[in-house]
Amino acid sequence: MIPDLNCDLGELEDAAHEAALMEFVTSANIACGGHAGDRNSMARTIRLALARGVRIGAHPGYPDRENFGRIRMPMSLSEIERSLRQQIDRLAAVAEFLGARIVHVKPHGALYNLAARDRQTAGAIGRAVAAWNPGAILFGLAGSLALDVWREMGLSTAAEAFADRRYEADGSLRPRAFADALITDPHAAAEQALRFAREGRVQTICVHGDTPGAAAILKACKEALLACG
Numbered sequence: 001m002i003p004d005l006n007c008d009l010g011e012l013e014d015a016a017h018e019a020a021l022m023e024f025v026t027s028a029n030i031a032c033g034g035h036a037g038d039r040n041s042m043a044r045t046i047r048l049a050l051a052r053g054v055r056i057g058a059h060p061g062y063p064d065r066e067n068f069g070r071i072r073m074p075m076s077l078s079e080i081e082r083s084l085r086q087q088i089d090r091l092a093a094v095a096e097f098l099g100a101r102i103v104h105v106k107p108h109g110a111l112y113n114l115a116a117r118d119r120q121t122a123g124a125i126g127r128a129v130a131a132w133n134p135g136a137i138l139f140g141l142a143g144s145l146a147l148d149v150w151r152e153m154g155l156s157t158a159a160e161a162f163a164d165r166r167y168e169a170d171g172s173l174r175p176r177a178f179a180d181a182l183i184t185d186p187h188a189a190a191e192q193a194l195r196f197a198r199e200g201r202v203q204t205i206c207v208h209g210d211t212p213g214a215a216a217i218l219k220a221c222k223e224a225l226l227a228c229g
Helices: 015-022 039-052 077-097 109-115 119-132 145-152 186-199 214-228
Strands: 004-009 027-031 055-059 102-105 137-141 156-162 204-208
Touching: 004 015, 004 055, 004 214, 015 039, 015 214, 027 039, 039 055, 039 077, 055 077, 077 102, 077 119, 109 119, 109 137, 109 145, 119 137, 119 145, 137 145, 145 156, 186 204, 186 214, 204 214
Parallel strands: 004 027, 004 204, 027 055, 055 102, 102 137, 137 156, 156 204
Antiparallel strands: none
């Protein structure tokens, strides 16, 4: 089975770029006012997804626009839970107005990475999602603790891998502080996506919308996955 191909969207001011990305994905993770995004960007991205039959998901993260949600914030578990619920509700209100439905939630950036190794953080995320919609699917790093925690909570999950990121030996993502953390060559990214698909351990594969050459990377990944399908 060909995995879902997802992208983090609604984060950039370049509407044409995001429209190009949407051509190649099956799921869109839409920033909902934490690390990025506002009502206008949410509505624009949802309309693009509806026009192309792309599944819609919420992409909440640390409420830290200055650092794009990519640095851990000193927030309590209750603060994390409350912030995520507020962000999801914000996107859900726009989606409802436009006649769309949110089917999944993918935490963003530093919060995503922390949840992958910290049971309490994963639990706070799970509680926020369960309180909003216990039927929603949670995207999490393949092989991570987060997926175990969410499954224990009775939540649906999708194991995620990244076509445009390099990995450490323990399965974690190489920190962006390293010069080689990103894979920007479309052929190399497609090969990595194909390897993940053949291993059969993931349900969804991501390319970040702000990775240089993201549209070309997504196109290469989609073509490679379809060719082997």
